[in-house]
Amino acid sequence: MGAILEAKDLHLAFKGVKALTGVSFQVQPGEFFAVIGPNGAGKTTLLNVLSGVYEPERGEVFFLGQSLRGKSPQERARMGLGRTFQGLEIFRGMSVLENVKLGAELALPTYPLALPRAEREWRLRAWAEEVLDYLHLSPFRHAPAGMLPYGLQKRVEVARALAGRPKLLLLDEPMAGLSLEEKQDLARFLLDAREEWGVTLLWVEHDLRAVLELSDRVLVLSYGEVLYYGPPEGVRQDPKVAEAYLGQA
Amino acid sequence: MFALSKRLTDAFSLRFARAVRETYREDEAYASTPLGRLALYAFLLLLLLLPLLLGPYPMYVATLVAIGALSALGLHLLVGGAGQISLGHAAFMGVGAYAASHLTGPLAPLGILLGAGSPPFWGFSSASPPSASRGCTWPSPPWPSSSWRTMSSRPGRRSRGNPGPDPSSPEVLGLVLDTPEKLWYLVLLFALPLFFYGKRLLMTRAGRAFRAVRDNDLSARVAGVDLTRTKLLAFALSAFYAGVAGGLLAGLYKAVTPEYFPLSVSIQYLAMVIVGGAGTVLGAVLGAFFVLLIPEVLNSFVGALGPEYAAQLAAWRNVVFGGLILLFLVLEPLGLVGLWGRVRDYFRTWPLPY
Incomplete structure (x- = not known):
């Protein structure tokens, strides 16, 4: 089987500022793929291009062998491309359960009209509860998502994305602002999700230690260019990466 | 005295204790506790028997409130549900009333339904073209435009010799609904199913x-929600509810003129949504009660003061609406529903503060 996601020579500039210049990489099925880089390196821009919020000026993205050109974010979501955001982008006014149910709609096919609406709703509920239980969110199911502490809100967002049973999940700094313990929990959840549900993970993260410990392969970006692309062991040895992070060779 | 207060508080506390639900099905059902079911049935029975209990004028007001609640629910779906704003609600009611007034007599219920179908179409035809990122926007209030004037039915103005449709008393199964009591049942016939539908719709x-679009449109798109479709659906549903309410109002007023549906009525419905608590079915009912009963209370107040104050009543009513909207937005954004929830939570955990 080929790559689940393939980016070919992506270019994007905002008013002359080059956010991405010739970024190419492949993500293999079942992989834990990390994208790192200093601030302003274009990591979030890259995720936005992959999930369809931005359209690249040049280059193309292939997902499951299909080109994503011209596909809207919701079409990509239905194809199995999940996404979480850097800031908290959960539905604050809805309960945790409703957040997860909304995500779970993606897991149930839309078309079989033969399935009565009520039955659909029960299946959604059952699946949403499974995800909630899995992420240890069950006690908060009826709490308004916006009222929860920060760490839990982050987890609600991951739950929302995971409930849609994505084939590939794009995570934008899922660990930012979490305590060490919460980070460890989240790492466990993500690894388990990969194991049990076969989710391929692509994450952007600043916590280098976590990235190097967990990821199978790493892509290092700086000013929109690929500095390094390979196994995590090589990241620390690479002189270009050291220069980008420390400012000198 | 203390014993009495303690007993009362204990009783409340017991009443509001969080029911233990053992299955997901129980958790999703409304009125899942025996007491809750009892309250629901008692309320429905009260609605059915209301004409026996009230005189003609209170009955007229009750019908007005029921229609208002139905229309407010439509705006709730849009404002509280999908987070869109609409000042055209009264216009949609007017369109519904006008369309419904063409089919009266035995076919009146059908007329109201068909009439209610027209506001959404009218809305669609004047909605801005959808854009990919933001979905679409609904037409702004149509009052200054000439289209509203020409569309509205103004007896005698439409054409010579045709004074416009006359919404005579509707008639169902040979029963002429000419009295407020009988019209009440027509209102219930439409309002009850539409209320249960609205309730269910918001839960599924x-x-x-809707709420995903309201809370975070970027995240909604990434979660697979089609912005344009969702917003258009919310607008269409809200216009449909307004249309049904308008058709029923035509039966109540026995005439359809633009003067019944001015901009201030739209504001009044927005007040209902905000005062009641945006986005909930209960809020629609409470808001309609509150806002529509204020004029009645003011009336009796002013009546007691003397006739010379009666002339200023209309102005005072607007002042009261404005003040209410401000007060609720500042002090209790969740509206009456939020107040009720706070009272309930207080007793639920009593005597502990949390």
């Missing part, structure tokens, strides 16, 4: 999509 797929 479409309702979740």
Whole structure:
């Protein structure tokens, strides 16, 4: 089987500022793929291009062998491309359960009209509860998502994305602002999700230690260019990466 | 005295104790506790028997409130549900009333339904073209435009010799609904199913999509929600509810003129939504009660003061609406529903503060 996601020579500039210049990489099925880089390196821009919020000026993205050109974010979501955001982008006014149910709609096919609406709703509920239980969110199911502490809100967002049973999940700094313990929990959840549900993970993260410990392969970006692309062991040895992070060779 | 207060508080506390639900099905059902079911049935019975209990004028007001609640629910779906704003609600009611007034007599219920179908179409035809990122926007209030004037039915102005449709008393199964009591049942016939539908809608797929669009449109798109479709659905539903309410109002007023549906009525419905607590079915009912009963209370107040104050009543009413909206937005954004929830939570955990 080929790559689940393939980016070919992506270019994007905002008013002359080059956010991405010739970024190419492949993500293999079942992989834990990390994208790192200093601030302003274009990591979030890259995720936005992959999930369809931005359209690249040049280059193309292939997902499951299909080109994503011209596909809207919701079409990509239905194809199995999940996404979480850097800031908290959960539905604050809805309960945790409703957040997860909304995500779970993606897991149930839309078309079989033969399935009565009520039955659909029960299946959604059952699946949403499974995800909630899995992420240890069950006690908060009826709490308004916006009222929860920060760490839990982050987890609600991951739950929302995971409930849609994505084939590939794009995570934008899922660990930012979490305590060490919460980070460890989240790492466990993500690894388990990969194991049990076969989710391929692509994450952007600043916590280098976590990235190097967990990821199978790493892509290092700086000013929109690929500095390094390979196994995590090589990241620390690479002189270009050291220069980008420390400012000198 | 203390013993009495303690007993009362204990009783409340017991009443509001969080029911233990053992299955997901129980958790999703409304009125899942025996007491809750009892309250629901008692309320429905009260609605059915209301004409026996009230005189003609209170009955007229009750019908007005029921129609208002139905229309407010439509705006709730849009404003509280999908987070869109609309000042055209009264216009949609007017369109519904006008369309419904063409089919009266034995076919009146059908006329109201068909009439209610027209506002959404009218809305669609004047909605701005959808854009990919933001979905679409609904037409702004149509009052200054000439289209509203020409569309509205103004007896005697439409054409010579045709004084416009006359919404005579509707008639169902040979029963002429000429009295407020009988019209009440026609209102219930439409309002009850539409209320249960609204309640269910907010709890399921479409309702979740509405609120997702309200809370965070970027995240909604990435979660697979089609912004344009969802917003258009919310607008169309809200216009449909307004249309049904308008058709029923035509039966109540026995005439359809633009003067019944001015901009201030739209504001009044927005006040209902905000005062009641945006986005809930209970809020629609409470808001309609509150806002529509204020003029009645003011009336009796002013009546007691003397006739010379009666002339200023209309102006005072607007002042009261404005003040209410401000007060609720500042002090209790969740509206009457939020107040009720706070009272309930207080007793639920009593005597502990949390």
